[in-house]
Amino acid sequence: MTWYAALGALEQGLVYGIMVIGVYLTFRILDFPDLTVDGSLPLGAALSAVAITGGINPYLALVFALMGGFAAGVVTAILNTKFKILHLLASILTMIALYSINIRIMGGPNIALLGSRTIFDPLIALGVPAHYAGLMIFALFALVVMGAVIWFLKTELGQALLATGDNPQMITSLGVNTHFIIIIGVGLSNGLVALSGALIAQNQGAADVGMGIGTIIAGLASVIVGETIFGKATIPRAITAALLGSIVYRLAIALALGLEFGDFTFNPSDLNLITAILVIAALIAPHLKKRIVER
Amino acid sequence: MKRSVLVFAAALLFSVQSVMAAAPVISVNQFVEHPALDAVLKGLQDYLKDNGVEAEFKVHNAQANMGTATQIGQQMIGEKADLLVAIATPSAQATAQALSKAPADLKRPLLFTAVTDPVAAGLVTALDEPSAYITGVSDLLPLDKHLEMVMTYKPDIKRLGILYNAGEANSKATVAGIKALSTTMGFSIVEATAAKTADVYSAAKSLVGRCDAVFIPTDNTIVSALESVLKIGTQNKLPIFAADVDSVERGAVAAMGFDYYKHGYQTGAMAKKILEGVSPAALPVESQDVLQLQINLKSATAMGAEPPKSLVDRATKLYQ
Secondary structure (H helix, E strand, C coil), rough: CCCHHHHHHHHHHHHHHHHHHHHHHHEEECCCCCCHHHHHHHHHHHHHHHHHHHHCCHHHHHHHHHHHHHHHHHHHHHHHCCCCCCCCHHHHHEEEEHHHHHEEEEEEEEEEEECCCCHHHHHHHHHCCCCHHHHHHHHHHHHHHHHHHHHCCHHHHHHHHHHHHHHHHHHHCCCCCCCHHHHHHHHCCCCCCCCHHHHHHHCCCCCEEEHCCCCCCCCCCHHHHHHHHCCCCCCHHHHHHHHHHHHHHHHHHHHHHCEEEEEEEHHHHHHHHHHHHHHHHHHHHHHHHHHHCCC | HHHHHHHHHHHHHHHHCCCCCCCEEEEEEECCCCCCHHHHHHHHHHHHHHCCCCCEEEEEEEEHHHHHHHHHHHHHHHHHCCCCEECHHHHHHHHHHHHHCCCCHHCCCEEEEECCCCCCCCCCCCCCCCCEEEEEEEEECHHHHHHHHHHHHHCCCCCCEEEEECHHHHHHHHHHHHHHHHHHHHHHEEEEEEEEEEEHHHHHHHHCCCEEEEEEEECCCHCHHHHHHHHHHHHHCCCEEEECCCHHHHCCCCCEEEHHHHHHHHHHHHHHHHCCCCCCHHCCCCCCCCCCCEHHHHHHHHHHCCHHHHHHHHHHEEEE
């Protein structure tokens, strides 16, 4: 892996890390497996791309993405809580509906943002090289999101969210409306995922209806990689681990892309297999270490 | 424990640096494994080999994932190749963006190929105005020639079915073009869409009885699952026409179209010029001028549509 590719992986890890924190909220805190993210990530991208090409400030465009994603999550959560549709199915329904909605929003499957105004412009205008500007802005966003989520989970509403995931019977008996809590939680999660999608689109130069495919897979893999390697003893630690897990996941892809042993190179089609093996290696390394130390 | 993991990771990161070589290095960002896109790559490689350019290829495949395509773009910048090649629109956009962000000393010429509408994709401002770093080959279909062939083949078509993925920018442009032409050519169109390869079979089924023939544009989703469409066509005597000749070999009745291998070969000629020092800005975006007509006689019989003799005589290739 070249230094440039490593920087790229770090950048991707941070921006997808915002999505991963969103997935952590539903998957770990609310115990709500949510596939809506495969649709809300491109939704955020679509909304911000349409806004930017319509002349709206790229930062303001992120707010639209956040709100759109929140609304998508609310739909899933209402289908689940009010209409008693199983959470998995409810989220699948929202996800497939979003595919068509995203094409409607963009007026087609793809909007090019190459050469458009983006959130990176102010930093680049200050003379920061473009490949560092993305990294710095994504680091800032990821840290702010991480901090905000940790803070939120300490508020009364956040505590109710934690309790709803842990023990819904108990929290209901305390007079808290769990439906409302789930709706807020899933909405928030998808808001973050859509924000991540909007940032990704501005970074990769296009919003594409197909860009959400595999989001939940990357999200779950990153959450689990993070908590296995970096631990999950406390909430702040678990959320930091989710972000770091995302970086490890992207580094695995970058490593797989540049893997060469002398004259032997892998087939390009082996990429997903190598990525999987590297992630497995990262997951079992702590176990192996522990066993060796115990002996 | 954690430190050792980090050390292990860091060791891996830097031990696998790329090997330096004297031959020109070409880094390729291909979006997905797909017969037509694979043929483009093969054509590109063969042109350079046939013309005495011994290039070292670093081929990357995003396996249809846009996030990976973005990372490949960054990987390619880091590889410091002499030329970047991007195959298909999403990969071209991702590479163009990585290129625009790269520091000046890492910028390299980018050649895109198998991109239908490079202007709408934001890669160039106009076909005859390539940018300082980016140019390529467009696979925009000469739709009138395609449809003319279909109507010559089967003049009694009143309703032409079109099967495509509404999520593909390429196909959307093609369908709009067919719509515009259909009124003057005297047929109506029936659309069926499939969002992923698993939906192609039922989308094809939905066309049975609603149209007289089916036309498949150069759509990655449908072409990937072509066999399921062909099965429906054979069972229901519904002739399936394609827009790429690779599909004829797989069993479509006929196609007037690109040979994606030749598309890649043409890309190779541009690659050679760039490697010899010509600036991309001096090379306008090309499109494929030579069209081929291929007919699959076996499928024609199976789908109950024998070709007229005039077309058989014109065909550049017949599959028995």
